[in-house]
Amino acid sequence: MTRAVRLELNGVEVAAVAEGGENLLTLLRERLGDTSPKAGCLQGTCGACTVLVDGEPVLACLMLAEAADGKRVTTVRGLADGPRLHPLQEAFMDGFAAQCGFCTPGMLVAAKALLDREPRPTREQVIEAIAGNVCRCTGYTPIVEAVLEAARRMAGRRG
Amino acid sequence: MPLEVRTTATLAEAASLLQADRSARFLAGGTLLMRAVNEGDVSFSTIVRTTDPAFARIRAAGGRIELGAGVTMAQILASRELAFLHPVARAVGGPAVRTMATVGGNLFAAHPYGDFAAALLALDARVQLASGFGAREVALDEFLASRDRTPRPLVTALSFERPSDPAAFRFRKMTRTHPKGAAVVTIAAHVPTSGGRVSGARVALGAMAGRPIRARGIERALEGRPLTAEGVAPAVAAAAREGDPPTDALASSWYRRRVVGVVLRRLLLGEP
Numbered sequence: 001m002t003r004a005v006r007l008e009l010n011g012v013e014v015a016a017v018a019e020g021g022e023n024l025l026t027l028l029r030e031r032l033g034d035t036s037p038k039a040g041c042l043q044g045t046c047g048a049c050t051v052l053v054d055g056e057p058v059l060a061c062l063m064l065a066e067a068a069d070g071k072r073v074t075t076v077r078g079l080a081d082g083p084r085l086h087p088l089q090e091a092f093m094d095g096f097a098a099q100c101g102f103c104t105p106g107m108l109v110a111a112k113a114l115l116d117r118e119p120r121p122t123r124e125q126v127i128e129a130i131a132g133n134v135c136r137c138t139g140y141t142p143i144v145e146a147v148l149e150a151a152r153r154m155a156g157r158r159g
Numbered sequence: 160m161p162l163e164v165r166t167t168a169t170l171a172e173a174a175s176l177l178q179a180d181r182s183a184r185f186l187a188g189g190t191l192l193m194r195a196v197n198e199g200d201v202s203f204s205t206i207v208r209t210t211d212p213a214f215a216r217i218r219a220a221g222g223r224i225e226l227g228a229g230v231t232m233a234q235i236l237a238s239r240e241l242a243f244l245h246p247v248a249r250a251v252g253g254p255a256v257r258t259m260a261t262v263g264g265n266l267f268a269a270h271p272y273g274d275f276a277a278a279l280l281a282l283d284a285r286v287q288l289a290s291g292f293g294a295r296e297v298a299l300d301e302f303l304a305s306r307d308r309t310p311r312p313l314v315t316a317l318s319f320e321r322p323s324d325p326a327a328f329r330f331r332k333m334t335r336t337h338p339k340g341a342a343v344v345t346i347a348a349h350v351p352t353s354g355g356r357v358s359g360a361r362v363a364l365g366a367m368a369g370r371p372i373r374a375r376g377i378e379r380a381l382e383g384r385p386l387t388a389e390g391v392a393p394a395v396a397a398a399a400r401e402g403d404p405p406t407d408a409l410a411s412s413w414y415r416r417r418v419v420g421v422v423l424r425r426l427l428l429g430e431p
Contacts, residue, residue, distance in 0.1 A: 001161065001163050001164065002161075003164065019161040020161040020162040020163050020164050020206075021161055021162030021164060021196050021206060022161075023193060023196070023197065042194075042197040042198075043194050043197065043198075044190050044193075044252075044255075044256060047253065047255065050255050053258075056233065056258045057254050057255040057258055058255050058258050058259055059190075059255045059256065059259065061193070061197060062188075062189040062190055062193040062194065062197075062259060063189055063193070063259065064164065064186060064189060064193065064206070064208070066164060066166075067189075067208070110254065110255065113254065114254075127338060128254070128338050129254055130253075131253040131254070131338045131339035132253020132254060132255050132256055132339060133253070
């Protein structure tokens, strides 16, 4: 049985038809063409598919697509403002916080969820915020540093 | 194969659908059932979910706390009245899992998961169930002992007494990775003291028996004893005799038996 799903994706009203039992990740990637959240384990273990739903981090692979009906969904594609990257994205680039890059979309979204709630996080809070996101390349240190650096830059801009 | 998804406005309707259709499974947070869907599990063809507001309701103002089974770990962490349960909710998954994972779903989490269920056991929680025949209530340890029996009733809520002294409620999860990891051993304990001696101890273990269990041997050994190194020694010794710990990728059965007493001693003495 199919179901129409309407949601706000990165600030734009969109609609798609989901198959019964389809998860939000499939809806985003295959129906709506936003391939920025990655399909890693599909078991809720790796965090590569992390998106924000109404501002809270969720694993898109474990959310029923139709449960997102009427909600506000933010993927990593929604972080940049036109050609201007989000400070998190700039800090990740500057600090070489990505190697293969597969975990990066989930890391950025998980980090954004943290900074939205806690603009000046401690190192421990950053580690806790990305605890559900697996990276097999970097050893995490450059990622944690990049999130802290982004927070510092954002605080500086707010002046 | 596409599944049929039935969304109900009330818990009672959801319970009736589940009762009528043996191939139906209930979806709460999705962290267990959607994994099965993604794996291509063909043992069910219908998903039942509910938008009943009672399912996600927290009643924590009084002495008796009631949690709708659909209350998430993130909701627990956002509730100041449930501060004593924050270390437990924080022990479940990472932030994204906590947005989704529910207290009711945690009762069905397979070994080595189910940390929240262990805490609820130590709080002597009661489980509210709904089926096509109506509502009933059972003790959590009784429920867990038969949780895999079918047809499964719908868990609608959990209730328990607020610990009169928050310091009497203790929780510790030993993991191999930090800050997020599955349990080598989880211990939840409610150890109120009267005149410096434990009175009415309840201790629950996770990852020690295939499902969370009450540790009656530890409880008996603690009764009437002070929470000192000497006082807790019999309980620490009793810990190795509890349960039937599984061997898995995290730890062997032998190791779990060796380490559970160490974790218990540190928990009871407030050591790091």
